[in-house]
Amino acid sequence: MKLGLPDSRHFLAVGSANVPLLALAVFAMLLDALLTVMRPWPLKVVIDRVIPPSPRTIHVPFIGEWLSDPAIERLPILYGACATTILIAIGTGLLTYWYTRTMGEISQRYVFSLRQILFAHMQRLSLLFHDRQRTGDLTARLTSDVQSIQDVVANNSVILLGNMFLLLGMIVMMLWLNWKFALIALSVAPILFLSIYNNTRHIKNASRQARSSAGHLASLAQETLSSIRIVQGLAQEDQLDRRFAAQSTKSLQAYLYGVKYQAAVAPIVDILAAIGLCLVMWFGATWVMAGELTTGDVVIFFAYVTNLYSPMRALSKSSNSTARALVGIERIAEVLKTRSDVADLPGAKPLRVGAGEIEFRDVSFAYPGRPRTLESINLVINPGETVAIVGATGTGKSTLVSLVPRLYDPVQGAVLIDGQDVRTHSVKSVRSQISMVLQDSLLFSGTIRENIAFGRPESTDEEIIAAARVAKAHDFIHTLPDGYDTEISEGGTTLSGGQRQRISIARACLRNSPILVLDEPTSGLDVVSERAVIQALGAAAKARTTLIIAHRLATVRFADRIIVLDRGRIVEMGTHQQLLANLGGYARLYDLQSLQCKT
Numbered sequence: 001m002k003l004g005l006p007d008s009r010h011f012l013a014v015g016s017a018n019v020p021l022l023a024l025a026v027f028a029m030l031l032d033a034l035l036t037v038m039r040p041w042p043l044k045v046v047i048d049r050v051i052p053p054s055p056r057t058i059h060v061p062f063i064g065e066w067l068s069d070p071a072i073e074r075l076p077i078l079y080g081a082c083a084t085t086i087l088i089a090i091g092t093g094l095l096t097y098w099y100t101r102t103m104g105e106i107s108q109r110y111v112f113s114l115r116q117i118l119f120a121h122m123q124r125l126s127l128l129f130h131d132r133q134r135t136g137d138l139t140a141r142l143t144s145d146v147q148s149i150q151d152v153v154a155n156n157s158v159i160l161l162g163n164m165f166l167l168l169g170m171i172v173m174m175l176w177l178n179w180k181f182a183l184i185a186l187s188v189a190p191i192l193f194l195s196i197y198n199n200t201r202h203i204k205n206a207s208r209q210a211r212s213s214a215g216h217l218a219s220l221a222q223e224t225l226s227s228i229r230i231v232q233g234l235a236q237e238d239q240l241d242r243r244f245a246a247q248s249t250k251s252l253q254a255y256l257y258g259v260k261y262q263a264a265v266a267p268i269v270d271i272l273a274a275i276g277l278c279l280v281m282w283f284g285a286t287w288v289m290a291g292e293l294t295t296g297d298v299v300i301f302f303a304y305v306t307n308l309y310s311p312m313r314a315l316s317k318s319s320n321s322t323a324r325a326l327v328g329i330e331r332i333a334e335v336l337k338t339r340s341d342v343a344d345l346p347g348a349k350p351l352r353v354g355a356g357e358i359e360f361r362d363v364s365f366a367y368p369g370r371p372r373t374l375e376s377i378n379l380v381i382n383p384g385e386t387v388a389i390v391g392a393t394g395t396g397k398s399t400l401v402s403l404v405p406r407l408y409d410p411v412q413g414a415v416l417i418d419g420q421d422v423r424t425h426s427v428k429s430v431r432s433q434i435s436m437v438l439q440d441s442l443l444f445s446g447t448i449r450e451n452i453a454f455g456r457p458e459s460t461d462e463e464i465i466a467a468a469r470v471a472k473a474h475d476f477i478h479t480l481p482d483g484y485d486t487e488i489s490e491g492g493t494t495l496s497g498g499q500r501q502r503i504s505i506a507r508a509c510l511r512n513s514p515i516l517v518l519d520e521p522t523s524g525l526d527v528v529s530e531r532a533v534i535q536a537l538g539a540a541a542k543a544r545t546t547l548i549i550a551h552r553l554a555t556v557r558f559a560d561r562i563i564v565l566d567r568g569r570i571v572e573m574g575t576h577q578q579l580l581a582n583l584g585g586y587a588r589l590y591d592l593q594s595l596q597c598k599t
């Protein structure tokens with residue numbers, strides 16, 4: 001697994017399209033903060049200039065001198081103060097409406113793109129990555145982790161950013177009015193920041209554990225429900241109940257741990273805020289009495305300190321969701337920074353298949369941490385030739401054919417198509433030249449028509465029906481209530497194994513690609529259907545270079561050549577007749593074994 005760019009760049013790149021709008025929204029927040037800083041000033045003017053019977057000098061930025069002029073009557077100043085209060089409210093109201101809406105839209109679009117990018121990235125990560133991952137956990141990253149970021153980006157970012165500007169403005173004003181009083185009023189803030197930071201750290205740790213447990217829980221549920229037949233068949237519901245409960249308990253404990261710290265945050269903020277206000281009251285009152293401050297100044301400080309603590313309270317209340325979002329970011333970044341083991345080289349060109357020759361040149365392969373599954377395979381499959389691969393279970397047949405469409409890349413040697421190393425061409429172009437039918441015929445929820453056309457969605461109905469006929473699927477599809485429009489369940493569980501396999505074969509035939517890879521295509525069929533499908537496959541394979549895996553020689557009589565694989569090496573090769581004639585050989589052994597099984 002290779003690691004790519006640092007985390008932040010992945011997230012910044014996703015939002016780059018919204019930068020101009022974001023800049024405008026930030027500017028609006030800045031303006032809003034400026035107006036909010038001005039909000040208590042009209043009241044100060046009223047208290048210090050309008051209420052006292054005799055005019056006196058008042059301390060107000062920009063217009064202080066003018067206001068202090070004894071020639072100006074008190075009533076116009078009162079009107080002005082009221083009008084300014086209303087104007088500030090209208091201004092902040094309009095700005096808040098606009099930037100809250102804009103930030104909401106930006107965050108929704110951001111999260112929409114993030115989810116799309118994450119899904120696209122996951123789909124393209126190599127099988128080596130997916131082999132190690134649990135599907136439920138990846139689904140949780142795609143859904144609840146992305147959701148947790150959305151909640152925070154939309155709500156907390158506005159509070160955070162807006163209050164940062166506000167805080168700056170208020171600190172500047174307080175220092176301007178009276179720096180000693182300012183330092184006293186703000187003395188509680190560092191303790192508050194520290195305690196919020198400390199609690200959030202604990203909540204984040206708990207959240208990380210909880211998210212990971214939730215991922216495991218989702219995986220367990222997904223695995224159980226998708227294998228419900230075997231669970232019920234073996235009556236193992238109780239065993240899975242216990243596993244589910246154990247995993248749930250881990251998740252519960254992590255949440256409870258987080259809740260403990262979450263519950264502590266708001267009271268800490270409240271107590272510290274009260275201490276801050278007490279300090280303002282105490283020093284404010286004594287300094288007003290000593291004539292060092294005016295009542296209006298104390299009002300400004302009181303308003304600012306309240307303003308400072310109330311958003312902190314709001315933020316601290318949401319520290320749980322912030323911690324969850326931070327963990328979500330970590331979990332998403334973990335996937336985004338993973339580079340596919342099978343990726344396009346810089347400047348990789350599309351592969352253009354001519355005749356369709358496939359060559360395995362001294363190919364070896366090992367799954368990570370395992371001994372070699374394939375060892376020095378040398379094999380040339382001529383254009384249009386059908387080569388069957390037989391051998392005992394676990395001997396490396398599926399692994400060998402997986403190297404052709406680059407589901408994995410060899411650790412040594414090369415796979416060549418028409419003399420070109422597939423690694424030097426784009427993965428997409430290599431795969432577009434290949435049709436596959438796998439051991440477990442994988443179907444999606446949707447209609448039969450959609451399932452057959454999955455590899456070539458633009459196909460016409462005639463082409464779909466023709467492919468189904470080749471795969472001997474048309475007759476049974478016809479008997480279904482809605483024919484080709486019959487909805488099938490996820491995984492195709494409403495069809496028999498043989499029917500599912502024939503739909504997969506139809507899907508492969510429809511792609512009409514020059515190379516065909518069939519991994520035990522007849523495994524689910526009865527003897528009669530198997531014979532018919534083998535005939536169909538024989539016909540379909542004629543125009544194509546075909547690799548077909550089978551356990552039994554009888555299945556692949558139609559092949560031009562049969563390769564016998566044993567523990568990752570080619571041990572025999574020849575036509576069906578030649579292999580049968582070799583009585584002491586591996587192939588004979590496998591065939592006889594299967595015949596014994598049949599009787």
Ligand SMILES: Nc1ncnc2c1ncn2[C@@H]1O[C@H](COP(=O)(O)OP(=O)(O)OP(=O)(O)O)[C@@H](O)[C@H]1O
Binds near residue numbers: 131373394395
């Ligand atoms: N994703 C994987 N990670 C690790 N080891 C794997 C993986 N897939 C297969 N193997 C191992 O590699 C070996 C070859 O597996 P492979 O599926 O290629 O055999 P096969 O001949 O196709 O078997 P079968 O006939 O049962 O399908 C086995 O020992 C198997 O356990």
